[in-house]
Amino acid sequence: MSALRFTKMQGLGNDFVVFDGIRQRVDLPPEMVRTIADRHFGIGCDQILLVEAAASPDCDFRYRIFNADGTEVAQCGNGARCFAVFVRRAKLTGKDIITVETRTGRLILHHRGNGNITVHMGVPRLVPADVPFRADEESPEYLLSAGKHTLRIAAVGMGNPHAVLRVASAAEAPVATLGPRIETHPAFPERCNVGFMEIRDRNHIQLRVWERGAGETLACGSNACAAVVAGIRWDELDHAVAVTLPGGTLEIEWAGPGHPVMMTGPAQVVFDGVWPLPAKIRHIEEGS
Numbered sequence: 056m057s058a059l060r061f062t063k064m065q066g067l068g069n070d071f072v073v074f075d076g077i078r079q080r081v082d083l084p085p086e087m088v089r090t091i092a093d094r095h096f097g098i099g100c101d102q103i104l105l106v107e108a109a110a111s112p113d114c115d116f117r118y119r120i121f122n123a124d125g126t127e128v129a130q131c132g133n134g135a136r137c138f139a140v141f142v143r144r145a146k147l148t149g150k151d152i153i154t155v156e157t158r159t160g161r162l163i164l165h166h167r168g169n170g171n172i173t174v175h176m177g178v179p180r181l182v183p184a185d186v187p188f189r190a191d192e193e194s195p196e197y198l199l200s201a202g203k204h205t206l207r208i209a210a211v212g213m214g215n216p217h218a219v220l221r222v223a224s225a226a227e228a229p230v231a232t233l234g235p236r237i238e239t240h241p242a243f244p245e246r247c248n249v250g251f252m253e254i255r256d257r258n259h260i261q262l263r264v265w266e267r268g269a270g271e272t273l274a275c276g277s278n279a280c281a282a283v284v285a286g287i288r289w290d291e292l293d294h295a296v297a298v299t300l301p302g303g304t305l306e307i308e309w310a311g312p313g314h315p316v317m318m319t320g321p322a323q324v325v326f327d328g329v330w331p332l333p334a335k336i337r338h339i340e341e342g343s
């Protein structure tokens with residue numbers, strides 16, 4: 056095959072290149088992911104999403120996610136909503152409720168009928184080793200040394216690792232400087248996504264996110280979930296919260312430990328396209 060069909064999609068401005076890996080063979084070595092994601096030499100996106108056949112009989116699809124830096128990861132909330140729209144539009148399923156398997160668990164994607172999708176994002180991981188985060192014991196808040204700063208953070212796993220800091224103003228938060236410092240902090244052995252949360256009231260936060268492997272994005276669904284979990288554990292938020300990010304607002308609900316986090320929001324198609332496979336990738340493709 057000398058080219059791959061794709062669909063460009065976005066969820067609150069967090070943008071994706073989505074490949075159907077069922078009707079076409081799609082290999083995504085890191086170099087190819089980086090090239091496709093590049094906003095000047097490629098298509099341009101924060102993440103690539105790959106639809107595959109499920110290995111588990113009780114799942115409808117396998118859902119794979121690749122960051123713009125080429126790393127494969129196990130969770131993407133905004134991408135999950137786009138995945139739900141993609142598989143219906145591609146007529147890979149007609150279901151309203153779709154179960155997908157990821158590298159660390161499974162998500163349930165629910166078309167609400169009004170253009171919004173609700174995603175059962177799984178039960179948050181709060182034990183440090185499950186985030187993963189290096190700490191002797193579980194706590195709603197940890198102190199993290201970063202250069203001359205000592206930061207109070209929450210560490211939450213949503214199938215991917217998240218740090219959350221409370222800030223007075225999300226708009227003025229030092230995302231571009233402190234974000235990469237925390238993303239690569241040794242306390243997070245697999246790096247992390249970094250949320251800067253301004254609490255407006257018990258049912259509304261403003262959030263900006265420095266994403267692992269992508270930098271600051273207009274929205275991050277899994278960090279929105281992690282931020283609400285953190286705020287509820289700090290007794291600063293109620294159980295249903297509107298999370299306003301630069302790209303728009305998500306509705307997040309969490310009933311407390313042991314319960315899943317539920318995320319509701321939109322997902323849109325931007326355009327369809329064809330990605331020409333460069334010769335060297337085609338050479339690998341032909342099994343040489």
Ligand SMILES: N[C@H](CCC[C@H](N)C(=O)O)C(=O)O
Pocket residue numbers: 069101102120122128129130131132133134215216248266267268269274275276277278
């Ligand atoms: N950067 C994330 C993956 C994408 C998550 C984000 N786009 C979302 O909507 O959850 C990570 O490395 O864990």
